[in-house]
Amino acid sequence: MSQTHFRTCNLCEAMCGLAIEHDGKEVISIKGDVDDEFSQGHICPKALALKDIYEDPNRLKKPVKKTADGWVEISWKEAIEEVAQALANTRKQHGADAVGVYSGNPNVHNSGAILSAPEFIKELRTKNRFSATSVDQLPHQYMAYLMYGHQLQIPIPDIDRTDFLVILGANPIISNGSLLSAPNIKKRLKNIQDRGGKIVNIDPRFTETSAKSDQHLFIRPGSDVFMLLSMLHILIEENLVNLARFENHLNGYEDLHQLVKDYSPENTAEITGIESDVLTDLTRQFANTAKAVLYGRMGVCTQEFGGMCMWLVNVLNILTGHFDEPGGYMFTSPAIDLKPQISKGHIGKWKSRVRGLPEVGGELPSSVMAEEILTPGKGQIKAMIISSGNPVLSTPNGAQLEKAFESLDFMVSIDIYINETSKLADIILPTATGLETDLYDIIFHTLAVRNTSKYSTALFDKAEGAKYDWEVFRALKMTYLKSMNKMSLSKRLKIGIAHLFSPEKMLNILLRRGPYDLSIKKLKQQPHGIDLGALKSQMPDSLYHKDKKINLLPNEVKEDLKRVKQKLDTFKPDDFLLIGRRQLRTCNSWLHNSQRLLKNNSCQLFLHPKDAEKLGLQEKNSIMVSSRVGQVVVPFETTEEIMQGVVSLPHGWGHKGKIKLDVASTSPGTNINELTDENFVDLLTGNAAVNGVAVKLEAHKN
Structure with a gap:
């Protein structure tokens, strides 16, 4: 007999509610939960991948160790002890760093990882x-x-x-919102227009x-800081500043006038590609x-002036009276507020x-x-722990990182x-995941367009002998401390007490x-x-x-x-600038092992028809794209929906080598991070600039 299980989708930031029909062992269907207080029935295609991940024959369920004969399963006890001992030996021999x-x-x-890994x-x-974070939203946190x-x-x-919504460097209809948890954002955007409002997209x-x-306004990749400075210039020059109730709560306002005098829209039009009268x-x-x-969002964060862009986004919202006001730039009031709990x-x-880049x-x-792995000397990284990440595909110069x-x-x-x-690891520790885990979206409730709260219980029990992520982190912590001879009586008692508290x-x-008199029971x-309002x-x-x-x-x-001004004064256009691209049916490098999601995805370079003509490209050609760090050959598609001088490649692709992803391997694609x-x-801020990368193009005959 079928039953229905209600939970939150954990595959992106939107927190869509799901109604999962199942028979106790298998998923029969996944639909949107029409009664969900936040998403009200909306889901995107990714939600169906929860079934695929749960049933994926490639998914590891027991620890594996790399040997001369390939990967072999080992016990949890052996895996935890070997990992802890290797880390302890590294620290004893070379130091903590x-x-x-x-x-x-x-x-x-x-939520289990958030509460246990730290x-x-x-x-x-x-x-180390x-x-x-530093390939994503670091500028937001830095300026906050x-x-x-x-x-x-x-x-x-x-x-x-x-x-009036101005969207800069973001594609929320595909991302479902980023640092903006907003299920069914397409409808939410349409509602703005239905009430007589306007949406402007700059990309x-x-x-x-x-x-x-x-x-829609085209803008040259990486030039957003100049557009934003020009907007600030216009506000000040035309007396459009509205400090509202913050007039006595600002430090540094008086100095802004002098700092933006050189950034009139006329002075920045060439570098941004936005005409002065349009920006005014x-x-x-x-x-x-x-x-x-x-x-x-992403387009303005992951560029060479990401921090300055996010500073200006905040400043422009503040100086126009749109800060901390309904319909403007606001803070949430979550049921669980981590801010008092952390640094x-x-x-x-x-x-x-x-x-010499600073920590943040x-x-x-x-x-x-x-470079911290490859460069000899005191503090050189000799051992790595990779927790639920695939940085070879998702961080700059992936080829170099693979060698490292x-x-x-x-x-x-x-x-x-x-x-x-993970193919480069000595040991892989797989944890129960997705439908096997309880979930409370601590972070994304903190970034949601409404204050809501929801707890999802696990649909299925974890496999026999499997471990939750929090069990793995706790076991590693205790065994590592024993290996380091750091288990004093007080430490042992403290850990013992802490282990009495499950994530729930x-x-x-x-x-x-919190402020709402809530509990897990409720x-x-x-x-x-x-819904909390x-x-x-x-x-x-x-x-x-x-x-x-x-x-x-x-x-x-x-x-x-000073760095911004130098860029403006010495600006010379590059031949081509590379930007990334997100696809609805994937999340970064996730989900390519789901056949139903992969079949409608492809990895092609977008470029303008006039650029293709100048390069003498034919439709049956591929393109060789090269940068300072590498070169790739990729199929292309011409489209007038991209600015001339700009090319775009989706991220998350590049499946190759001795991986065990049977579906993803059938359509490997090209890794933009090569x-x-x-x-x-x-x-x-130190954030990666993966957008606005200078590249060269040339035809490559198949």
Whole structure:
């Protein structure tokens, strides 16, 4: 007899509610939960992959060890002890920094990992910590810390109440929202227009979101900072600034006038590709609309001025009276607020050994990972822990990183697949996943367009002998401390007490500390979730700066403006600039082993027909694309939906080598990160600049 299980999809940030029909052993169907308080029945095609992942014959369920004869299964006891001993030996011989850690995106979609991994990583005492953050949203966190006093105090656009939405460097109809949890965002955007509002999309490509917008503007990749500075120039010159109730809660406003004097829209039009009168009109509309918001995301974060762009996005929303107001740039009030539980953040307490890039919030930029492994000397990384990540496909210069991982003394991957990264490990520790785990989206409830709360119980029991991620991290922590002879009586008692608290019990404590009188018991009684209301104004009380003022012009920004000015003064257009592209049926390098999702995906380079004509390209040709770090040959498609001088390649592809992904291997595609440059970063934040990479093109006959 079939039953229905309700849960949240954990494959992207939208948190769509699912109604899963099953017979207790197998999934029969997956549909949208029409009664879900947040998503109201909407799902995207990715949700069906939960069944595929659960049933995937390639999915690992027991630890495996690499031997001369290939991968062999080993017991959990042997695997945990061998990993812990290898890490302890590395630390004893070479020091704590000889162990490196990389955490991938799936950890953020997993409440068990969020609550357990940090305690294990803390015991390693290493400064060589990396994550997907620095190939993604680091500029958001960097500016949240500098401007508002906490790295997680990140404002989001209140799109459900805005009347004028400017989308810069984002394609939410495909991403389903990013740092903007908004299920059925297509409908939410349509609602803006239905109430008489307007959507403007600014992107080097005419995207799926552009097609649903009222206006689209092409912009040269990497030039967003100049457009934003020109918007600030216009606001000040035309007296369009509206400080509203923040007039007495800003530090640094008076200095902005002098800093933007050189950035008139006439002075930046050549570098951005946006005509001065068009930008002036846009700025006036934005400033003069009561409920308006500017939203900047991946395209503005992952470029050489990512930090400056996010500073300006915040400043423009603040100075137009659209900050902390309904329909503008607002903060959430989540049922579980991690901000009081974790560090506010810090910048530059230490720097990377080779290039000297600063840590941010305790992590070094992922772009320095390979050089920290390959460069001899004190502090050289000798062993790596990769937690639910595939950085060979997802970080710059993947080919170099692959060589670096191959050179390690020891590497362990916590992963359910043998993929392009985990294939390089000595041991792989697979955890129960997806439908086998409970879920509370701690992070994404904090970034949602409405305040909601929902707890999903596991649909299926984990396989016999399998372990949850939190069980793995706890076992590694205890065994590692024993190997290091760090298990004093007090430490043993402390760990023993901590181990009494499952993630569910920890979540229950956090819920009870929150403002809504919630508990796990109450959430279990509401399987469709609980709506806690629209976003609310909360400034300046929720500022983390002691003076309760917004740091509108941080010293770090003042210094980096010199780099921006130098770029403007010395600008020379490159032949071609490469940008990434996200696809609806995948998440980064996830999901290509699902046949139903792979069949409608392809890996082709987009370029403008006039560029193809200049290069003498024929439809049956492929293109050789080269950058400083490598070259690839890829099929292409001409389209007028991309700016001339710009080419676009989707990310997450490049399946090759001794992987065990039977479906993905049938359509390997090309890894864009064989072209992205690990030396091309935003020098302010250290975030990878994977967009706006200079490349050369030439025809390649098949």
